[in-house]
Amino acid sequence: MHWGPYSKLKITDDRDHWQRWLTLKGSMTRAMEGVGDVAIELIHRGKGRLFIDEARYLCLDPRQAVFVREVIMTIQKRPVLFGRTIIPWHLRTGPLNPFFSLGKRAIGKLLFAHPHCTRSDFDFELLKDDMPLAKRIPPLPEVTPPCYTRRSCFHIENHPLLLSEVFFPSFGEMCFR
Numbered sequence: 001m002h003w004g005p006y007s008k009l010k011i012t013d014d015r016d017h018w019q020r021w022l023t024l025k026g027s028m029t030r031a032m033e034g035v036g037d038v039a040i041e042l043i044h045r046g047k048g049r050l051f052i053d054e055a056r057y058l059c060l061d062p063r064q065a066v067f068v069r070e071v072i073m074t075i076q077k078r079p080v081l082f083g084r085t086i087i088p089w090h091l092r093t094g095p096l097n098p099f100f101s102l103g104k105r106a107i108g109k110l111l112f113a114h115p116h117c118t119r120s121d122f123d124f125e126l127l128k129d130d131m132p133l134a135k136r137i138p139p140l141p142e143v144t145p146p147c148y149t150r151r152s153c154f155h156i157e158n159h160p161l162l163l164s165e166v167f168f169p170s171f172g173e174m175c176f177r
Helices: 015-022 028-033 053-058 089-091 097-101 107-111 169-175
Strands: 038-048 066-075 078-089 117-119 123-126 148-158 160-165
Touching: 015 117, 015 160, 015 169, 028 038, 028 107, 053 148, 053 160, 066 089, 066 097, 066 148, 066 169, 078 097, 078 107, 078 169, 089 097, 097 107, 097 117, 117 169
Parallel strands: none
Antiparallel strands: 038 066, 066 078, 078 160, 117 148, 123 148, 148 160
16 A cells, blocks of 8 residues: 555546545535535444554554444435544543444544544545455445545544545545535
């Protein structure tokens, strides 16, 4: 994987629109709600393993147990985004505890409401079929190249939460009107 700054991301069309959304520092859920009805489908929630690139990014042992939450976000019932959240498992009893039981609620509602939450800069990548992240996305007609991906690390009281988001082409179709 070659995560890097936005300037290295090869965007083929609607570059200005994609930049606006991919570099959005506020709540993606709140911004999407301005487009239409947003819903969250829970794909996976529980103890899991890190991808090698996630372990490197978080400076964790790749064998360390983590909490994994994977969701599909829809606008007007159309899948537009896949989200993957990683939290070290041992933090389930600390200040990140509420994130372990989100269910179908939007993670941004908790993150952006927390008074001690900070966010790193974004890393970006063009999703490729051989990436572990791509293999976690359920087969959907909306998941066709190119899918742009971003990730950032939130810290709450110095505890990390990694959020990766994969934007399907349908995201552009819904949000660039």
